[in-house]
Amino acid sequence: MILLEPTVEYARQIKEFRRELLLCSDTMDGTGALKMYDDPERWIAFVTACKDPNKVRPGLVPATQFICVREEDKKIVGMIQIRHSLNPFLEKYGGHIGYCVSPGERRNGYGTKMLKMALKECRKIGLEMVLVTCIRGNEGSRGVIMSNGGIYESTVFEKNRGLYLERYWIDIS
């Protein structure tokens, strides 16, 4: 599997990935607001701008969006997003990294592998401690974090969504 920044070459697959996630009405963590973008080319333009400190929307921190592509058949099996720093919301609830795996490709180890690869990208942008959060009871996400050396710090309650979030730190220094 490889992590790639999205390009129009993957437009059709991005549309299909979005469709599958919407059908199962799952959370779309780490997809850079893909839910809002029916047009994959507009989404690519949006996430590309999000990486640029001069173009990112006020209040947001720069973030890099990756699609996770299985090399054998070039299929997008997941998406993962790295936020380059933490603002007060991310520090408490969102963390540095969000991710999701295509519903039909889960429990094959892709989530664990994606996070492992994303941590290498985090090092490239100079991070040493990475915060990853997961909704309490999300055993898949917890497994992904623990397999990548996550150390539990605390559980917080996010009022807006009425959810308890577990916060884990991963030392990549």
Ligand SMILES: CC(C)(COP(=O)(O)OP(=O)(O)OC[C@H]1O[C@@H](n2cnc3c(N)ncnc32)[C@H](O)[C@@H]1OP(=O)(O)O)[C@@H](O)C(=O)NCCC(=O)NCCS
């Ligand atoms: C969470 C998610 C990314 C996991 O992806 P995945 O590819 O299935 O993860 P993996 O196959 O690497 O599994 C990681 C571990 O969790 C376990 N696991 C995965 N799904 C599980 C589930 N539904 N229930 C219990 N355990 C589960 C696996 O067995 C594995 O455990 P192991 O390391 O002991 O073998 C995926 O379920 C998903 O996209 N969910 C919706 C979005 C989401 O919740 N994102 C995370 C936000 S923080």
